[in-house]
Amino acid sequence: MKTxxxxxxxxxxxxxxxxxxxxxxxSLPKMVWHKDTSIDQSDLIVVPGGFSYGDYLRCGAMASTSxxxxxxxxxxxxxxxxxxxxxxxxxxxxxxxxxxxLMRNSSLSFICRDVIIKPTNSKSIFTNKxxxxxxxxxxxxxxxxxxxxxxxxxxxxEQIAFQYCNENGDINDESNPNGSIKNIAGILNxxxxxxxxxxxxxxxxxxxxxxxxxxxxxxxxxx
Amino acid sequence: MTSSKWQFQTEQSLVESHGLxxxxxxxxxxxxGREPNLTELGIFSAMWNEHCSYKSSKFWLKKxxxxxxxxxxxxxxxxxxxxxxxxxxxVFKMESHNHPSFLEPYQGAATGVGGILxxxxxxxxxxxxxxxxxxxxxxxxxxxxxxxxxxVSGIGGYGNCIGVPTVGGExxxxxxxxxxxxxxxxxxxxxKRDKIFYSAAAGIGNPVVYVGSxxxxxxxxxxxxxxxxFDEDSEEKKPTVQVGDPFTEKLLLEACLELMKxxxxxxxxxxxxxxxxSSSIEMASKGNVGLEINLSKVPMxxxxxxxxxxxxxxxxxRMLMVLDPSKETMARKIFKKxxxxxxxxxxxxxxxxxxxxxxxxxxxxxxxxxxxxxAPEYQRDYIIxxxxxxxxxxxxxxxxxxxxxxxxxxxxHPDLCSRKWIWEQYDHMVMADTVxxxxxxxxxxxVHGSNKGLAISxxxxxxxxxxxxxxxxxxxxxxxxxxLVASGALPIAITDCMNFGNPEKPEIMGQFVECIRxxxxxxxxxNYPVVSGNVSLYNETNGEGIYPTPAIGGVGLIKDxxxxxTISLKGEGNYLCIVxxxxxxxxxxxxxxxxxxxxDGGTPTINLDEELANGxxxxxxxxxxxxxxxxxxxxxxxxxxxxxxCIAGNLGLNIDEDKEFSHRYFFxxxxxxxxxxxxxxxxxxIKQLAKSKNISFEKLGEVNQENIRINKSNIIKVSELKRNxxxxxxxx
Numbered sequence: 035m036k037t038x039x040x041x042x043x044x045x046x047x048x049x050x051x052x053x054x055x056x057x058x059x060x061s062l063p064k065m066v067w068h069k070d071t072s073i074d075q076s077d078l079i080v081v082p083g084g085f086s087y088g089d090y091l092r093c094g095a096m097a098s099t100s101x102x103x104x105x106x107x108x109x110x111x112x113x114x115x116x117x118x119x120x121x122x123x124x125x126x127x128x129x130x131x132x133x134x135x136l137m138r139n140s141s142l143s144f145i146c147r148d149v150i151i152k153p154t155n156s157k158s159i160f161t162n163k164x165x166x167x168x169x170x171x172x173x174x175x176x177x178x179x180x181x182x183x184x185x186x187x188x189x190x191x192e193q194i195a196f197q198y199c200n201e202n203g204d205i206n207d208e209s210n211p212n213g214s215i216k217n218i219a220g221i222l223n224x225x226x227x228x229x230x231x232x233x234x235x236x237x238x239x240x241x242x243x244x245x246x247x248x249x250x251x252x253x254x255x256x257x
Numbered sequence: 258m259t260s261s262k263w264q265f266q267t268e269q270s271l272v273e274s275h276g277l278x279x280x281x282x283x284x285x286x287x288x289x290g291r292e293p294n295l296t297e298l299g300i301f302s303a304m305w306n307e308h309c310s311y312k313s314s315k316f317w318l319k320k321x322x323x324x325x326x327x328x329x330x331x332x333x334x335x336x337x338x339x340x341x342x343x344x345x346x347x348v349f350k351m352e353s354h355n356h357p358s359f360l361e362p363y364q365g366a367a368t369g370v371g372g373i374l375x376x377x378x379x380x381x382x383x384x385x386x387x388x389x390x391x392x393x394x395x396x397x398x399x400x401x402x403x404x405x406x407x408x409v410s411g412i413g414g415y416g417n418c419i420g421v422p423t424v425g426g427e428x429x430x431x432x433x434x435x436x437x438x439x440x441x442x443x444x445x446x447x448x449k450r451d452k453i454f455y456s457a458a459a460g461i462g463n464p465v466v467y468v469g470s471x472x473x474x475x476x477x478x479x480x481x482x483x484x485x486x487f488d489e490d491s492e493e494k495k496p497t498v499q500v501g502d503p504f505t506e507k508l509l510l511e512a513c514l515e516l517m518k519x520x521x522x523x524x525x526x527x528x529x530x531x532x533x534x535s536s537s538i539e540m541a542s543k544g545n546v547g548l549e550i551n552l553s554k555v556p557m558x559x560x561x562x563x564x565x566x567x568x569x570x571x572x573x574x575r576m577l578m579v580l581d582p583s584k585e586t587m588a589r590k591i592f593k594k595x596x597x598x599x600x601x602x603x604x605x606x607x608x609x610x611x612x613x614x615x616x617x618x619x620x621x622x623x624x625x626x627x628x629x630x631x632a633p634e635y636q637r638d639y640i641i642x643x644x645x646x647x648x649x650x651x652x653x654x655x656x657x658x659x660x661x662x663x664x665x666x667x668x669x670h671p672d673l674c675s676r677k678w679i680w681e682q683y684d685h686m687v688m689a690d691t692v693x694x695x696x697x698x699x700x701x702x703x704v705h706g707s708n709k710g711l712a713i714s715x716x717x718x719x720x721x722x723x724x725x726x727x728x729x730x731x732x733x734x735x736x737x738x739x740x741l742v743a744s745g746a747l748p749i750a751i752t753d754c755m756n757f758g759n760p761e762k763p764e765i766m767g768q769f770v771e772c773i774r775x776x777x778x779x780x781x782x783x784n785y786p787v788v789s790g791n792v793s794l795y796n797e798t799n800g801e802g803i804y805p806t807p808a809i810g811g812v813g814l815i816k817d818x819x820x821x822x823t824i825s826l827k828g829e830g831n832y833l834c835i836v837x838x839x840x841x842x843x844x845x846x847x848x849x850x851x852x853x854x855x856x857d858g859g860t861p862t863i864n865l866d867e868e869l870a871n872g873x874x875x876x877x878x879x880x881x882x883x884x885x886x887x888x889x890x891x892x893x894x895x896x897x898x899x900x901x902x903c904i905a906g907n908l909g910l911n912i913d914e915d916k917e918f919s920h921r922y923f924f925x926x927x928x929x930x931x932x933x934x935x936x937x938x939x940x941x942x943i944k945q946l947a948k949s950k951n952i953s954f955e956k957l958g959e960v961n962q963e964n965i966r967i968n969k970s971n972i973i974k975v976s977e978l979k980r981n982x983x984x985x986x987x988x989x
Contacts, residue, residue, distance in 0.1 A: 043504070043507070047420070049688070050689040085417070085503070090504070143410070144414075144683075145682070146417075146684045239689070242692050242703055
């Protein structure tokens with residue numbers, strides 16, 4: 035399986051996700067520099083977390099105009115699986131591959147801790163092995179918002195990938211870490227080959243992390 | 258300005274505004290054989306202030322033990338280096354950013370983190386963990402909330418963005434910090450032993466290269482400001498605080514590490530306090546060479562900057578390097594790739610002078626040795642005050658029926674409650690190597706790509722230090738050592754951050770001297786040397802000094818990560834046992850300060866022989882896989898330690914009824930003790946082993962499902978404790 039991880043200046047989860055991919059999928063991904071202009075033949079493109087370009091503007095806004103993004107968009111439109119994690123999710127929204135917006139957390143502060151999410155769509159290429167999972171979040175702007183119309187369309191088309199919940203799978207305010215509408219933690223595009231999610235599966239991918247639930251994302255892709 | 262020897266042209270007020278004393282100015286004139294010009298005066302001011310020259314502390318710091326089997330580099334370089342097997346080394350240091358953080362908490366704390374990160378990656382190490390030691394004024398002081406939230410978001414803002422996890426630290430509150438908070442930041446990095454980079458310039462004619470951000474007018478005289486006391490007008494010094502740019506630092510980190518893979522860098526030094534001045538002079542001094550710098554070449558952010566401003570700016574995210582000339586093109590390419598400045602600004606010379614040229618004119622010419630070797634060094638007068646007397650308290654001195662309510666109040670107090678509100682604002686998991694997250698005795702990070710880890714802990718008890726600086730100094734060292742042991746690590750070495758008041762006051766200097774003596778004794782006994790450190794003096798506002806605060810950062814090695822221990826209780830039916838003697842010392846304990854609201858009864862003393870023996874015993878049990886969880890008994894005594902273990906593990910404890918039902922037993926803070934959770938069936942074996950080694954070991958109780966039970970009328974649900982514990986800091 036050929037995988038690619040895009041590296042922007044300021045990406046900081048690029049190595050972490052590459053390590054997880056190597057462990058779970060079995061081969062090292064190719065790291066693609068943001069100034070490159072093409073990604074040929076990929077089975078998975080990951081846009082990793084971090085603070086691309088420092089995120090001094092709206093998160094992901096600068097990165098979405100980076101030279102490499104043209105190729106990421108072309109690949110996504112061709113049906114290549116594209117996974118955006120955390121800042122990667124923000125970049126995919128800014129580049130128009132995913133809908134909605136990620137606003138500042140309702141607490142107005144950065145949050146780093148474990149959350150529990152459940153797959154709302156458990157049939158997609160990214161979620162077909164998912165169950166109720168524990169994974170860390172680490173972000174300042176993860177408060178997902180979309181208009182009622184957009185949400186309705188996403189629901190009808192099964193584009194909501196994950197929702198924050200409690201250990202029993204109940205979706206409620208207490209289990210919502212950042213104020214996201216409908217507790218949304220991750221969404222898919224219309225064709226379901228692009229996933230953006232705030233939780234970090236690469237940080238719950240081996241024994242020392244204390245939890246290995248994040249592996250299911252990559253195992254689903256392998257499946 | 259006159260003296261017996263000279264009639265000076267330079268105005269006295271100008272000399273004084275540069276923080277230089279009359280006799281220091283005389284020394285400059287003597288060294289140069291003439292009066293300095295303004296640029297030169299600025300350079301002397303920057304090099305000879307307390308922050309850069311250690312003029313009051315040097316004599317005493319030399320007394321600390323700094324060598325050991327695993328020490329690769331002791332104090333004197335950008336950071337200390339220790340061997341952690343397999344050709345790997347850990348590189349670490351702690352540094353203060355107290356004054357700027359009080360003036361501007363977000364940027365002050367952020368640039369503190371940025372500075373210490375640079376110290377570590379300058380040496381060729383990839384930073385893998387950040388920690389901090391923070392002191393604020395009273396929780397209800399009008400400034401505390403603002404300062405706490407600013408500092409925490411500043412630390413998070415920088416560390417989160419650059420992608421280095423902030424894995425631990427400590428914070429406490431005391432009125433002595435009302436006007437002068439302490440922000441001490443520590444970074445640990447990992448490198449290969451044969452790939453460590455130093456700052457000694459070499460190779461006459463080699464290019465001196467400036468990389469990173471452009472130089473602006475920010476932070477001019479920052480180090481001089483940090484070497485003076487505060488008063489009401491200190492707010493006016495805000496412009497001396499630098500502004501951090503973690504994104505650029507991330508680029509600088511990656512570019513430097515990329516270049517370090519090539520054989521191109523001969524010497525490298527970050528531009529921290531006193532910017533271009535201290536970096537260029539340190540490189541020249543260490544290499545015993547001269548440097549000629551053309552200041553017109555320095556990348557500038559502002560127009561028409563003078564030589565004086567360029568030399569004294571503390572703009573962040575900059576480095577100075579001496580390169581192998583044949584690698585210049587390759588190096589330039591790497592920095593261009595990362596969109597960073599790269600400019601050859603000078604050459605290494607054999608003049609042993611720092612010569613500055615700007616627009617073709619010589620702006621300064623100073624022999625390096627005058628700046629460094631001839632820098633003033635003081636043996637300041639000191640008075641060692643009598644330590645507060647130790648008092649014995651009896652069970653009937655306090656109302657025993659209050660023990661459980663006291664426990665609830667103490668666990669909710671800002672000094673003892675959960676720090677979750679703080680560390681949830683720090684990305685403590687980026688790099689995906691965090692093994693033990695914040696909230697245990699020590700943080701543990703894996704050495705990437707291996708099955709070994711580093712345990713790291715910061716600690717200090719200023720109240721102990723104030724009332725007995727010698728025992729307090731010992732305690733700060735020993736507490737980190739104990740935290741590392743409790744986590745299953747072999748403690749290796751420490752970094753220190755010495756925060757004190759005005760050293761010109763003999764009683765403050767006395768505190769410094771005694772803390773050093775205590776630290777030194779502990780380090781020697783425990784084979785736990787000092788490999789790096791920093792001194793921050795003049796922490797005073799309106800003449801009122803802070804409590805002596807020698808913050809210690811300890812680093813230990815865990816050879817096999819399956820041996821890592823945390824504080825969370827693991828299973829019902831297990832025994833919780835105490836290693837070490839409990840002799841009921843209640844003086845200056847958290848019970849006294851929080852509940853009785855007084856500092857009384859004297860600081861507990863530490864028997865270093867017992868400390869060493871108890872620690873080795875615990876490590877032996879851990880290595881024999883006999884320990885399920887472990888925790889050192891620290892602030893708040895046994896009952897607080899039990900509560901923390903119960904809350905972390907969501908389990909309870911039935912305490913044996915043979916224990917003395919008293920405050921002094923449950924909240925006493927005598928030292929060298931651990932709580933360890935073991936399987937019932939291993940109790941006899943461990944007891945025998947303890948006996949054979951003459952170690953005090955006794956069962957405290959048995960783990961149950963949901964409450965802490967002291968006796969039938971003193972029971973508390975762990976869930977209720979947890980609610981109190983977690984409320985804490987966010988309510989400030």
